[in-house]
Amino acid sequence: MRVPSRAILLNQLEAVFQMRGYEGATLTQLAEATGLGKASLYHHFPGGKTEMAAVLLREAVARLEQQAFSRLSGSQPAPERLAQFVAGFSDYTEQGERNCLVAVLAQGSAAEIHGNAIASQFDIWLRRLAAVYEETGSRPKRARREAEALLASLYGYLLTTRLLADTGHFRRGLKRLRKTLTD
Amino acid sequence: MRVPSRAILLNQLEAVFQMRGYEGATLTQLAEATGLGKASLYHHFPGGKTEMAAVLLREAVARLEQQAFSRLSGSQPAPERLAQFVAGFSDYTEQGERNCLVAVLAQGSAAEIHGNAIASQFDIWLRRLAAVYEETGSRPKRARREAEALLASLYGYLLTTRLLADTGHFRRGLKRLRKTLTD
DNA sequence: GTCTATACACCGATAGAC
């Protein structure tokens, strides 16, 4: 396998933060998940947990962009692009199996560091979604509300899937959501 | 003041758990928020953080029942009752200012203790919501999906409101949601 | 680049005086 080992390492670390949250992820758990010793983690991330979270956050935003939001700019009709975006979001979360790190890092003490960056990133995303809704004929204000409703639904399904401990809930919910978008 | 001081104490503790999460809420912070010493907290909750979380969870479920779900059983038309339920949920979260403790305790290490109870409680809530949707003419399967979509939207708005750091987002979203229910 | 061993702060929790 010629997969950059750095990517594997980041994926393993991300899994711990997703499951335990920022405060809940201890260096012992992060070390176990990666198969490295604590000191070795500090070789890769001299800044410790703080740096890990910062790197993983940038990485998560980039992946969301690539897998979901990039599908908003295409040649298909606007509703079809929105449905593709929802499908991309599902891919990003691995069909609801994994949480979104952006949401994870917006809570607790991590929010004090990353809160502003996350808030402005979400506003950018909402503008892009709203622009697509405007193509469907909605006026700016209404388009913004529709964009907000869509993101709330996506993150809502992601959250309630955890509350219900059932990823089938996520898959069915997003399927339904895609259908309402293309009707 | 003739307000039961126990209620004030619980409210102060709940605020810390809501803002910092279960792991993030330290005894030092809990003590500071209540104006008590750590040892005094152990007088009220001999089981420590574990007991606080358990008591607060029961209390939160009871308040959700009282403020939101109880409005599903009334004499008005089903859509109107659903809108009332949404309004009650808004009250419960103080218009998005405060997070839902049930959602907070479904994450990290607290999930290992309370996860099962939370999952079955949410299933009960979904059944009650689905029953109301059935009154509007939806078949059981569809009613269940509509119930899931409604809860996902509510908790989604609560989450994205935190991501955006803007409670106006929550108020507008729920207003919009109520409107779609009664149309 | 990985390890063992360790430093030191803070965590949850308890003892015991008042």
Add this chain to the structure above:
DNA sequence: GTCTATCGGTGTATAGAC
């Protein structure tokens, strides 16, 4: 019912050998 003082354990982080 509240406090101060303190315990043992674990958290993050570092030193230094290999």
